[in-house]
Amino acid sequence: MEILLGLNQDLIYMLIFSAMLISIGWMAFPVVFSLLKKLPDAGFGIAIPAGIILAAWPVWFLSSLRIIRFSLFTAILGIIITFLLGAMSAYHQRRELKNWLTGNRKIWISETFLFITAFFFWGLIRGFQPDIQGLEKFMDIGFTSSIIRSDFMPPPDPWLAGKTINYYYFGHFLAGFLIMLSGIDSAFSYNLMLAGIFALGITCSFSFIYNFSGGKKAGTIGGLLGALMLNLGGNGHPLWHFLSRQNKEYWYPDATRFIPFTIHEFPAYSHVVADLHGHLMNFPLVLTFLVILVGFINILKVRPSISGCIKYLTPIGFLLGIFIMTNAWDFPIYGLILAVVVIHGSWFLARGSVSQWMKQVLLFGTITVLTAIVVSLPFIFNFKNITGGVAFVEARSPLWQLAVLWGGFLTIGVVAVWHFNHKRSNLLWLLPSTMVLVSALLILIPEIIYVKDIYIKDYHRANTMFKLTYQSFVMMSLVFGVTVADLFSSLRAPIQSGRGNLRLSILLLLIVFSAHMMYPANAINSYYNGLKNYQGLYGLKWIWRQYPDDYRALMWLKNIESKNNFSVLEAVGESYTDFARMSAFSGFPTVLGWRVHEWLWRGGFDIPAQRTEEVRKMYESPFDPESLRLFNQYKVRYIIIGDLERKTYKIPENIDDLGKVVFQSGNSEIIELRNEAKTLSN
Secondary structure: OHHHHHHHHHHHHHHHHHHHHHHHHHHHHHHHHHHHOOOOOOOHHHHHHHHHHHHHHHHHHHHHOOOOOOOHHHHHHHHHHHHHHHHHHHHHOHHHHHHHHHHOHHHHHHHHHHHHHHHHHHHHHHOOOOOOOOOOHHHHHHHHHHHHOOOOOOOEOOOOOOOEOOOOOHHHHHHHHHHHHHOOOHHHHHHHHHHHHHHHHHHHHHHHHHHHOOOOHHHHHHHHHHHHHHHHOOOOHHHHHHHOOOOOOOOHHHHHOOOOOOOOOOHHHHHHHOOOOHHHHOHHHHHHHHHHHHHHHHHHOOOOOHHHHHHHHHHHHHHHHHHHHHOOOHHHHHHHHHHHHHHHHHHHHHOOOHHHHHHHHHHHHHHHHHHHHHHHHHHHHHOOOOOOOEEEOOOOOOHHHHHHHHHHHHHHHHHHHHHHHOOOOOHHHHHHHHHHHHHHHHHHHHHOEEEOOOOOHHHOOHHHHHHHHHHHHHHHHHHHHHHHHHHHHHHHOOOOOOHHHHHHHHHHHHHHHHHHOOHHHHHHHHHOHHHOOOOOOOOOHHHHHHOHHHHHHHHHHHOOOOOOOOEEEOOOEOOOOOOOHHHHHHOOOEOOOEHHHHHHHHOOOHHHHHHHHHHHHHHHOOOOHHHHHHHHHOOEEEEEEOHHHHHHOOOOHHHHHHEEEEEEEOOEEEEEEOHHHHHOOO
16 A cells, blocks of 8 residues: 555556646747658757756856855746747747747657656666665765755855766756756656656657657667667676576676776666766767758758858857756767868858858857856856876776777668668768767777776776767667668668668668667666666655664755754765765755766865875764864764764763754754854864
8 A cells, every 4th residue: 555655656656747848848849840840740859858957057057156046946047947948939930930839749649658658667667776875876966956945156166065966067057957847856866867768768769769760660679679778778788698608696786897997888777777977968969960960951952041050059059058067978978079060061052162161160169169158157167177188098908898898889870881881972961971980989988098097096997988988889770770760761762673782781780789688678677676666756865764863964064054054063974875864855965975087076185185184083072162263164064973973973961062963863963053062163
């Protein structure tokens, strides 16, 4: 009975959250339609992420300039502005829009159904393991919680009181924006966000493949297969594991750590382990970018005016600016894809005039880059670079391991380049060929150079490989979808020869697809406990089970209706542990949270090392004048004393004399500092 009641509540929350997202998509669709009306789905498949950006970015930008405060009111205002923009756009093209909606019911109803199905599917999957615990989840919920409590951007760093977040946090801002709008507690809506990203990954990738394929029936087949490959498929590791008869049970993370001391993740792994991290948050936006790029290439085929090109390049540049703030590695990757299209397309427009071609490349490049910079300017001003330059790698991947991981995609790439090479007269062939070549480049780069960060020598190229090859996986999965669609379409064409090659190509791609689709059953079954025990979407049950007194203390803290203009004191701990749980889930910053993460974000260990000892002093010698000065310096209002604090520090019994015990349950208590304790050092 309890499970049924929990499921009913979850279904209601899923209905509310999905309805909110679909409503935002409908508000924005007329604006998207005005740009992409020539595409088969007129951009309907990307209307939701486009609408979220249209509503959220102005609020972020103005709050970054301290012109407005970020709040539920301004979030609603952003939605109202999006609605008005959509309404005005709908009015100006009302006949055209009405005719399209009437004549294309099948596609927009199908894409809506696809989104809803994917959303509820992954929402229910998350219900079998909803815990917001492990990996990067504390960081992700911490950023989001801090944003929700913030008046202005950038928000306070939840793990370094007195500082603002120095990381790519715009995706977390979007999460905070939507969570605030939904009115659903973040312990539920964290998991609803993950369901939404999965559903957008399915719908937007289908939209890309369907539009690239010209809306043909084969495009529907390719779109569905490509969406499954991208969002649920793995690499060639599971097949290698079973063919090589490994004497151990298959462990799904091995597919992302197969090459020693590296990381080579992909979207299915991200969906399964459920970190609301930047690369996943940017995933639907990357797909939105590529759909608009298809629209841009389509208008190049009819030799449009320069103003017509600029109409597309402005939103493309806008999205590149969003990439800078959400997952910065995507900016140069997709900027390169765009550069190839612009250079080739400008030559097409220039009609053989070298001078005209160079002028157009310069103009288009300038407009795109300037748009990206303006969009992200407040972020750029407040962000301090956390990398240490580029260096040559000190280790390389064995070729056989690269072949295991990327052999299937190599097959896809060869088939795609061979097939689309026969269509060089069609400008659209350029995109999959470029995606194949750029994907190969992204796999090659970590074998030569890497971006320096804090990670130890053995793992020096891990992050570089992770961020680059992740996008290789995205692009090659999409290339698979468009190639399958075009092969099926060519097979139906009235040609007399070459059918054998087409059938062989389709067979090869379907074999690769089948091999890659061995991954999700193993991963989902393992992470989600065989789908045997539905726990619901509430992500804090783990704290209740493991630290019941701390859970009650956290609930008390979360219920404080206040902005994050003061800090809490809790135990300092290492990354990927249960430390810093109060700051992460409440949104109130702590003096120091996960030390290694702060080391990464601040470019050095000096600050974390200093604060580690300061927190120890505040707990173990709270009445010392230096400790009293630190309480004041870091604006500490509440001292948390729970299981982790008692295990970490030798806390004196009279620490309660610092203030008033405002919460107590078992071993856990919260002390509110007296004003005289805060100001004694002044």
